[in-house]
Amino acid sequence: MISNSKKDFLFELIKNLSPAEKRSFKLFAKRMEANENAKFVQLFDVLDKMSHYDEGALLKKLPVAKKQLANLKSHLYKQLLVSLRLIYADRNVELHLNEQIDFARILYSKGLYMQSLKVLEKAKQLATRYFLDTLVLRIVELEKVIESQHITRSMQDRAETLSQQATDMSVQISRKNAFSNLSLQLYGLYLKTGYVKDAEDRKRVEAFYAANMPQFEIQELGFYEKLYLYQAQVWFFHIVQDFPLCYRAAQRWVDLFDEFPDMRKVATGNYLKAYHYLLDTLFYLGYYERFTEVLQKFEDNLRTPDFQLDENGSVLAFLYYYTNALNIRFMRGEFSLGIEAIMPTFKKEFQALQNKLDVHHQAVLNYKVACLYFGAGENPEAIFYLDEVIKQTGAGLSEDLQCFAHILKLIASYEAGMDEDLDQQIRNVYKVLVKMNDLHQVQREMMAFIRQLGQIYDYQLKAAFVALRERLKPFEQHPYEKRAFLYLDIISWLESKIENRSVQEIIQEKFREKMEVEK
Known part of the structure; x- marks a missing residue:
């Protein structure tokens, strides 16, 4: 099994080459007359024309024995990388x-x-x-x-100078590694468990953060040390749901690139992430005007002619642009408009880049798109995207995201009238949540309510929705329960049922009222 996956690496690399990169490779490979009909060039041509990897078909088209193929592929792989290195040496x-x-x-x-x-x-x-x-x-x-x-x-005193430089660099690198390790570990913790769930959970995260945070004087830190420090702070405050402090850390991260603009070309991925996490925090805080201002600046920076993105940067730009383009529609309650404005281009670009996105980010995008359709009342489409989230299992996925995908699917199924097997769905979801150890009070209330839906008469529904809203309202500001409302605006959905209006009408009205108050 391992052998087969390795053989596919070459095919995958060739399929990821741009037309310009393929032309450059052919010129590079044929720079010597002896290579004009070389077998590795023939191998490249055959693989380039294949729609999928087929070793049997490959051997029929090449003048090479099966036992020689592995070495030939290895040689071609190396030549492709050498060719790409020549292309990008002056750009990186x-x-x-x-x-x-x-x-x-x-x-x-x-x-x-x-x-x-x-x-x-x-x-x-x-x-x-x-x-x-x-x-x-x-x-x-x-x-x-x-x-x-x-x-x-x-140079005079050359030995002493070089020795001191080496010592200074070693200290700096060691400190940078400590910050980057802490940042990476906190990020992994968030992907695994999401936000803190109770006081004991918070104490555990705080203890880990304090024990692994290096001692430092901010004025002594270099660019990368500050970068990883701010990253670690963003993740820590995000996990403990202290969004005002998370905002401050994210803003410092963005400001760092304003202080060192040349670093946008070198640390491009971290530059894009800085803007994304600043926008993400502003979204959770509900700071609409500041969010709009930062999003516009982010879009303007992406369009700057001298800001060149490689393929990795393009994937990140796609991910962060669409995440925040969806978020601003959520803030305004513009679900139907969002579908019209975003989905045609999103679907096309997502299809092209899907294989380059990790499972976590695919799940995040699918969940957000599901929320867009749910908010617009297009529940079958919402269920389709929720199923895309639910079917992704294993390492690298947030349990929080999976949990709320299951709950939102139950609600969307009820809304769509697809409730003939709702009892079985509820039992299945309950088992999943218990296994995750993630069944908190908001989820318990929602599950209990959905379970009773089939037994409530129509004339009792409004009162039942009102009762559930009153039970859930206190949790909106609860330090460990409020995370539920970051994934799903349950209160607005309940109000839409109580008032017999659409969810987007309710959220749009709340948005207008909020803007009036802030004027």
Whole structure:
């Protein structure tokens, strides 16, 4: 099984090449006449024309034995990566710097020590400009090798200078790793369990955060140390649902890139994430005007001609743009308009990028789209997207998201009149939630209410909806129950049933009232 998956890596790489990258590879591969009819070039041409990987068909079209195929594929894979490296070396600072370090090593091995040191000095200046500490340390270590073996007389007190630089870089890298480790662990914790669920849960997260947060003076931190510090703060305050402090940390993260604009080109993924998490926090806080302002700035930055995105950046830009384009429709209650404005382009782009999105982010987008359709009263479509969330199981998925996907599906099924097997659905969902250990008071109230729906007469429904709203209202500001309302505006749905109006009418009215108060 492992062997088969490895064989597919080459096919997957070829299918991910752009037409320009394929042309560049052909030119690169045929730069020598001997390669004109080389077998690895023939292999590339055959795989490029295949719609799906078929080893049997491949062997029929190539003048190569089956036992030679693995080596041939391995060679082609390496040649493709070398070709891509040549294309992107001038567009990516880290690739360029690694290339310069390689050049310096070649010059050193040829005995051209001063030339090697000159290349390294230029590379070190560039790496320092972009705060690439690990590369600076690599350069300094190579400089130390040259100086320790050969008297270059390139600088007085050279040995002391290089030793101090290496020590300073090691301290900085160690501190940066501590911040980045904490940030990554908190992110993994959120993906696994979502928000804190009770006081004991909060104490556990707070203890972990305090124990792993390095001692620091903010003025002594470099760019990446601050970046990972703000990331860790964002995730911590997000998990404990302290959104005002989360907002402050996210704003500092964005401000960091305003302070160091050159870093947008090097740390592009983190730049996009900074804007996303600032917008995400503003959405949870309900700060509509600030959200609109930041979203507009984010969109303007994406359209800036000198802001070039690679494929990874394009995937992140797609993810963050549509997440927040959906969020602003939720804030306004514009569900039907959102479907018209967003879904045609979203479906097309999502289909093209789906294989490049991890299961968590696919689930988040599917859940948000389901909420859009649910808010517009298009329940069968909502159920379709909820099923896309529910069928994704395993590591990397938020239990919170799965939990509320199940509950929203029950509500959407009831709304759509698809309630003939509602009792069985409820039992199945209850088992899932118990297994998740995620059945809290809001969910319990919702499950109990849905279970009774089939036994309530029509003339009793309004009173039942009113009673449920009154039971749930106190939980909107409860420190550990309010998370339910971040996933699903249950109160607005209940009010729509009580007043016999659509959900989007209720939310639009609340939005207008909120804007009037804030004027």
